[in-house]
Amino acid sequence: MSTESKTPVVSLENAEVYFEDSSSIFNLFSEPDTVHAVDGVSLDIHENEVIALVGESGCGKTTLGKTAIGIQRPTGGSVRYRGQDIWDAKDGTGQVDIPYKTIRRSLQIIHQDPGSSLNPNRKVIKSLSEPLKKWQTDLTREDRRARLLGMLERVEMTPPEDYAERYPHQLSGGEKQRVALIRALVMNPDLVLADEAISALDVSLRIEMMNLMHELQDMVNTSFLFISHDLSNARYVTEKVGGRIGIMYLGELVEIGPAEQIITDPRHPYTKALRWATPDLRPGDPDRRPDVEELPIKTIDIPDPVNPPTGCRFHTRCPEAREACKQEQSPPELIQIDHASEHEAACFREYDNHQYWNSPDDESNENSRQRHTADD
Ligand SMILES: Nc1ncnc2c1ncn2[C@@H]1O[C@H](COP(=O)(O)OP(=O)(O)OP(=O)(O)O)[C@@H](O)[C@H]1O
Numbered sequence: 603m604s605t606e607s608k609t610p611v612v613s614l615e616n617a618e619v620y621f622e623d624s625s626s627i628f629n630l631f632s633e634p635d636t637v638h639a640v641d642g643v644s645l646d647i648h649e650n651e652v653i654a655l656v657g658e659s660g661c662g663k664t665t666l667g668k669t670a671i672g673i674q675r676p677t678g679g680s681v682r683y684r685g686q687d688i689w690d691a692k693d694g695t696g697q698v699d700i701p702y703k704t705i706r707r708s709l710q711i712i713h714q715d716p717g718s719s720l721n722p723n724r725k726v727i728k729s730l731s732e733p734l735k736k737w738q739t740d741l742t743r744e745d746r747r748a749r750l751l752g753m754l755e756r757v758e759m760t761p762p763e764d765y766a767e768r769y770p771h772q773l774s775g776g777e778k779q780r781v782a783l784i785r786a787l788v789m790n791p792d793l794v795l796a797d798e799a800i801s802a803l804d805v806s807l808r809i810e811m812m813n814l815m816h817e818l819q820d821m822v823n824t825s826f827l828f829i830s831h832d833l834s835n836a837r838y839v840t841e842k843v844g845g846r847i848g849i850m851y852l853g854e855l856v857e858i859g860p861a862e863q864i865i866t867d868p869r870h871p872y873t874k875a876l877r878w879a880t881p882d883l884r885p886g887d888p889d890r891r892p893d894v895e896e897l898p899i900k901t902i903d904i905p906d907p908v909n910p911p912t913g914c915r916f917h918t919r920c921p922e923a924r925e926a927c928k929q930e931q932s933p934p935e936l937i938q939i940d941h942a943s944e945h946e947a948a949c950f951r952e953y954d955n956h957q958y959w960n961s962p963d964d965e966s967n968e969n970s971r972q973r974h975t976a977d978d
Pocket residue numbers: 621622623637638639657658659660661662663664665666831907
């Protein structure tokens with residue numbers, strides 16, 4: 603799919619979300635801590651595109667996803683829907699060409715726990731009718747019912763007349779998640795945020811749900827922002843449809859590109875570590891076992907997002923780190939790996955003539971190497 607020239611459906615520019623965290627008892631008498639949940643992320647999501655965001659727990663995936671669909675206000679930078687600043691539309695400030703109501707309808711979410719978005723006291727048909735009634739006022743009751751029964755049939759909940767009359771407790775986890783998917787898609791959204799929407803399902807159901815997303819994406823022409831801890835799910839959901847995978851680390855987007863390139867030619871050392879640690883969905887895949895014996899990472903400890911490391915945030919764990927990585931004033935920015943592709947990585951090793959190449963090894967790397975030698 604070509605992503606050139608057209609205005610993106612959603613565009614984040616240098617988006618920041620900082621939270622004040624006063625929960626710690628140590629903070630009772632002092633200034634609250636500032637959690638850098640999302641820090642300077644720029645991302646364009648194009649029409650009919652699937653992007654998967656991957657990263658460890660707490661790296662800011664949900665916060666970034668919610669910012670992209672306009673339900674989390676950024677503390678810095680901007681987020682636009684088809685060129686319209688979402689928060690100007692909401693606040694009625696600045697130029698408003700697209701009303702907030704349209705934006706809200708166009709950007710939808712499917713939660714990890716489908717139970718949370720379905721009212722336990724409402725039959726499926728009632729839960730699904732509600733958003734249609736609100737946003738598509740021209741539809742008659744019969745039109746609405748016909749459309750929803752068609753969607754239930756489409757996701758293989760047949761006979762649809764039977765499923766329509768059930769309550770959520772009469773559905774399996776996978777069926778609830780399908781209803782949640784219909785509920786998001788029935789609005790004809792431009793973008794759906796699926797936040798760990800399949801994580802709670804069995805592997806075979808996960809694949810079924812991802813296939814269903816592809817089918818329905820085709821049918822309703824929507825983009826998906828798919829959040830997952832798991833690189834193989836991210837691969838599955840993006841690769842077939844020419845989508846992109848974005849890798850997040852401590853609030854930053856550190857690598858993004860076409861799924862196939864992220865999997866076969868990861869450039870950021872963190873992506874390489876994730877790649878190494880991920881068993882593949884397809885047994886016998888030649889990509890399955892990179893020729894590295896140990897997880898290529900110095901420590902599993904994730905730094906505190908209240909006090910992220912200086913320079914490149916990954917330097918405390920990066921096996922390639924050198925002194926320059928921690929001494930640089932700012933973290934590395936995403937740069938294009940080659941001009942033909944949309945593959946970008948944020949690592950000083952990708953910069954031409956960066957002082958990284960003349961810089962001594964990071965001291966902690968040296969120490970760890972010496973320790974290894976002494977142990978041998
Ligand atoms: N409302 C909030 N107030 C304070 N801190 C928050 C808030 N929401 C999130 N955070 C913090 O922001 C950081 C990013 O959280 P976020 O939920 O976006 O991460 P995540 O990548 O989605 O994690 P997970 O994979 O566990 O869902 C975390 O350190 C989290 O504790």
